[in-house]
Amino acid sequence: MDIDELSTDILSSKRRALARAITLVESGRADHRADAIALLQALKDADHGRQALRVGLSGTPGVGKSTFIEAFGLMLTAQGLKVAVLAVDPSSARSGGSILGDKTRMEQLSRDPNAFIRPSPSQSHLGGVARRTREAIELCEAADFDVILIETVGVGQSETVVAELSDLFVLLLAPAGGDELQGVKRGIMEMADIILINKADGDLKATASRTCADYAGALRLLRKRPQDPEGFPKALTVSAAQETGLDTAWDEMTTLAEWRREAGHWDARRRAQARYWFEAEVREALLSTLRREPVKGAMERLAGQVEAGDLTAAAAADDLLTTYLQRGPGGT
Amino acid sequence: MDIDELSTDILSSKRRALARAITLVESGRADHRADAIALLQALKDADHGRQALRVGLSGTPGVGKSTFIEAFGLMLTAQGLKVAVLAVDPSSARSGGSILGDKTRMEQLSRDPNAFIRPSPSQSHLGGVARRTREAIELCEAADFDVILIETVGVGQSETVVAELSDLFVLLLAPAGGDELQGVKRGIMEMADIILINKADGDLKATASRTCADYAGALRLLRKRPQDPEGFPKALTVSAAQETGLDTAWDEMTTLAEWRREAGHWDARRRAQARYWFEAEVREALLSTLRREPVKGAMERLAGQVEAGDLTAAAAADDLLTTYLQRGPGGT
Numbered sequence: 001m002d003i004d005e006l007s008t009d010i011l012s013s014k015r016r017a018l019a020r021a022i023t024l025v026e027s028g029r030a031d032h033r034a035d036a037i038a039l040l041q042a043l044k045d046a047d048h049g050r051q052a053l054r055v056g057l058s059g060t061p062g063v064g065k066s067t068f069i070e071a072f073g074l075m076l077t078a079q080g081l082k083v084a085v086l087a088v089d090p091s092s093a094r095s096g097g098s099i100l101g102d103k104t105r106m107e108q109l110s111r112d113p114n115a116f117i118r119p120s121p122s123q124s125h126l127g128g129v130a131r132r133t134r135e136a137i138e139l140c141e142a143a144d145f146d147v148i149l150i151e152t153v154g155v156g157q158s159e160t161v162v163a164e165l166s167d168l169f170v171l172l173l174a175p176a177g178g179d180e181l182q183g184v185k186r187g188i189m190e191m192a193d194i195i196l197i198n199k200a201d202g203d204l205k206a207t208a209s210r211t212c213a214d215y216a217g218a219l220r221l222l223r224k225r226p227q228d229p230e231g232f233p234k235a236l237t238v239s240a241a242q243e244t245g246l247d248t249a250w251d252e253m254t255t256l257a258e259w260r261r262e263a264g265h266w267d268a269r270r271r272a273q274a275r276y277w278f279e280a281e282v283r284e285a286l287l288s289t290l291r292r293e294p295v296k297g298a299m300e301r302l303a304g305q306v307e308a309g310d311l312t313a314a315a316a317a318d319d320l321l322t323t324y325l326q327r328g329p330g331g332t
Numbered sequence: 333m334d335i336d337e338l339s340t341d342i343l344s345s346k347r348r349a350l351a352r353a354i355t356l357v358e359s360g361r362a363d364h365r366a367d368a369i370a371l372l373q374a375l376k377d378a379d380h381g382r383q384a385l386r387v388g389l390s391g392t393p394g395v396g397k398s399t400f401i402e403a404f405g406l407m408l409t410a411q412g413l414k415v416a417v418l419a420v421d422p423s424s425a426r427s428g429g430s431i432l433g434d435k436t437r438m439e440q441l442s443r444d445p446n447a448f449i450r451p452s453p454s455q456s457h458l459g460g461v462a463r464r465t466r467e468a469i470e471l472c473e474a475a476d477f478d479v480i481l482i483e484t485v486g487v488g489q490s491e492t493v494v495a496e497l498s499d500l501f502v503l504l505l506a507p508a509g510g511d512e513l514q515g516v517k518r519g520i521m522e523m524a525d526i527i528l529i530n531k532a533d534g535d536l537k538a539t540a541s542r543t544c545a546d547y548a549g550a551l552r553l554l555r556k557r558p559q560d561p562e563g564f565p566k567a568l569t570v571s572a573a574q575e576t577g578l579d580t581a582w583d584e585m586t587t588l589a590e591w592r593r594e595a596g597h598w599d600a601r602r603r604a605q606a607r608y609w610f611e612a613e614v615r616e617a618l619l620s621t622l623r624r625e626p627v628k629g630a631m632e633r634l635a636g637q638v639e640a641g642d643l644t645a646a647a648a649a650d651d652l653l654t655t656y657l658q659r660g661p662g663g664t
Binding site: 308 | 369372376467470606607609610611613614617619622631634635638639640642645647648649650653
């Protein structure tokens with residue numbers, strides 16, 4: 001593979017090169033991985049200085065996330081911005097389908113020349129999905145996209161992953177009775193920079209306003225974070241179906257991003273994220289040694305002895321690490 | 333340390349030896365760890381054949397867990413059974429206090445010669461707490477305890493850990509309106525073998541019965557599991573304060589345990605758990621190499637370069653693993 005050519009094409013914003021590169025970082029093959037590492041480093045060495053606004057977007061099924069992304073994305077492309085949509089969905093491997101489906105749920109946006117939609121990679125574990133998404137973000141940024149939407153369904157740890165991948169974290173919610181406010185876990189609330197109550201239209205308009213006020217109140221009760229200017233985090237109502245409130249939401253996002261940039265929080269966050277993902281990558285790579293021979297076979301034999309009750313887990317683990325993984329005995 | 337003597341004393345059910353041994357498995361010192369591994373293996377080699385009924389018990393604060401354990405434990409010791417109480421509480425290190433406090437919350441039980449109460453170890457991460465608890469269970473079993481209650485507050489992943497440590501998983505809940513039924517996560521419900529609605533006394537008695545019926549209905553909607561006989565998982569009401577329903581709860585536990593023993597599920601579960609914990613131990617030990625020099629220092633230097641934007645996370649991780657951790661380049 002010609003890494004230099006691929007790198008140049010990505011920097012020239014060629015879509016097919018971008019798509020090929022994302023396929024490369026998603027591959028599990030060792031030679032592909034070596035190429036992917038070289039490509040990412042080549043793009044970094046090119047020192048392109050491009051930074052997209054990375055917007056993490058979480059919302060449970062039923063809140064109208066696809067409709068929101070379609071309407072929001074089209075509004076941005078109409079302003080001349082280039083928009084990429086990526087997904088973090090660890091369940092896509094299991095269900096056989098991706099969160100973004102076959103793009104049919106964002107029909108117009110997927111045909112927009114200024115938009116690039118990429119479904120979640122088919123990885124069975126969140127760590128794999130996270131790495132591929134993180135690298136796809138770097139590729140989209142090098143290809144000069146202005147806004148990268150990283151979406152997830154709110155399941156398990158995936159919101160945390162998305163928050164660690166983004167400059168801003170947006171929580172998309174549906175109008176609901178006051179009781180359901182508690183349905184959003186406190187930890188997720190604390191990650192949110194902007195909460196959008198969708199479906200603020202028709203019969204639900206009043207409920208949406210009330211829900212918005214409830215969340216605004218809840219946000220005020222949270223501890224003040226250094227990365228927030230006055231008034232943030234913030235709750236707003238939008239209607240993706242009627243395309244109302246989207247411009248205000250975008251204004252708030254850019255205002256917050258701009259403030260963070262000037263206050264130094266933007267760079268600090270990106271640096272912290274870079275460290276976080278490096279450490280995650282090291283851990284994941286280290287653990288992958290357990291899936292390769294001869295360690296894998298030895299581990300299986302020892303597991304059999306542990307199951308049979310002949311060895312304790314502690315002694316077996318110690319044996320494996322001392323014999324196969326060049327570690328001194330007894331350490332913790 | 334005389335491992336043989338300690339091992340003999342534990343097998344002779346000497347409490348002080350048991351307490352010392354648990355302190356040993358909780359230690360982070362490398363020499364203590366080597367002794368702990370030797371002790372656990374010596375007990376296994378003694379082939380004592382003792383198996384306690386390990387009961388996992390989860391309940392959020394306010395459900396009356398301490399009162400329940402006190403009353404339930406005293407009922408068991410009155411029957412001549414020896415009862416150990418262990419706790420899995422990853423937050424104990426942070427809050428400075430243990431879930432079991434200074435045993436004052438189980439005053440009578442803690443003075444009972446047939447009971448042994450051990451607070452959660454002060455470990456900052458759940459993996460550490462899990463390992464120590466698992467090893468404490470093995471020690472209590474070798475010391476001839478009949479019942480081991482492993483309790484946790486329902487936070488994050490700790491229920492999963494407790495379920496992986498026990499033969500039966502009991503969920504203790506408070507009476508509540510139907511709306512709050514959804515407050516129990518589906519994943520937790522699916523782990524439960526028996527749900528106990530506590531506080532079925534006084535003003536709350538009717539609510540407790542209704543809550544119990546609600547959960548019984550919810551349990552029937554779950555997919556049938558091979559490890560359950562007809563009628564399980566089951567929901568019951570109890571009152572720890574008035575000591576009612578505890579005997580029925582114990583009957584149901586022993587009935588279920590007996591059935592699983594005869595059907596082969598008991599052994600299968602213990603074997604699967606042994607494998608699970610062996611694999612967890614290997615992963616944890618492998619990752620601990622990252623906290624030791626020279627790897628730790630190299631990782632810190634590379635993290636600095638990643639933060640500064642000079643290196644991609646992928647290239648830096650590859651460098652670290654290839655140079656310091658004897659791994660071939662490019663693998664995943």
